[in-house]
Amino acid sequence: MSIVTLTESELGRLGKVPRLNLVNSLSGYKSANLIATSNSKGQTNLAIFSSVMHLGSDPALLGFILRPTTVARHTYENIKETGDYTINHIHEDMIDSAHQTSARYPADQSEFEATGLTAIPWDGHLAPFVEQSKIQVGLKFEEEHMIRANRTRLIVGRILEMRFPEEIQHPDGTLDLAKAKIVTISGADTYSLPATIRRMPYVRL
C-alpha cells in the first residue's frame, strides 16, 4: 500500500473542495443532528450539524461549532433571539430529508415544510422538536466562544429536557444508539450506521 504524505503548504495548494473533503474527514466519525429553532414570531428553522459534542454532564452541557457568520446563519440568529433550541438525532430513515436541510433556504421558508420533517411543540418554549427523531434534546443557550483562528464559534447549551424511547436505554443509563439506528457522518456527505462491537467497563486502578 503506498502512503500519501501531505504538508500544510501542499494542503494549501489543493483546490477548495478536495481540501475541504480531506480535512473534514480527519476528525473521525461525527455525530449527526438536526438543530431546530424558531424566531420570536414563530417562524421555524431546521439545519443539520455534525459538530455536536458532549461538554459535561453536571450541569449537562452540549456544544456545537457554528460556521463564520459571513452569510446569514438562521440557527444562530434564532438561538440569540429566543435563547432556546433543540438537538434531534438523525436515524437511517431520515438521511435524505436531514441532508436537505443544509441548503440555504430563505429565512421565511421553514426547512420543516421543505423537507417533510415535522415540528412538534416543546411546551413553554419557542423551539420545536423534530417528531421523526427518536432522541430529542431541548436546550437553553448558555455561552459562545469565538475561535479566533477561523472565526467559527463554539455554542454552549444547557440541557433542559430530553426525550427518548425507554427500550433504547441500558440499565446503567447509557443510550443504545445502534438499536435506535442513529447514523454517524464522515466528511460532509457520508452517512454510516455503526455497529456496537464491545462495551468496556470503567477502568479503575
Ligand SMILES: Cc1cc2nc3c(=O)[nH]c(=O)nc-3n(C[C@H](O)[C@H](O)[C@H](O)COP(=O)(O)O)c2cc1C
Ligand atoms: C453533513 C453536514 C454537516 C454540517 N455541519 C455543520 C456544523 O457542524 N456547523 C455549521 O455551522 N454548519 C454545518 N453544516 C452546514 C449547515 O447545515 C448549513 O450552513 C445550513 O444552511 C445552516 O442553516 P441555517 O442558516 O438555517 O442555520 C453542515 C452541513 C452538512 C451537509
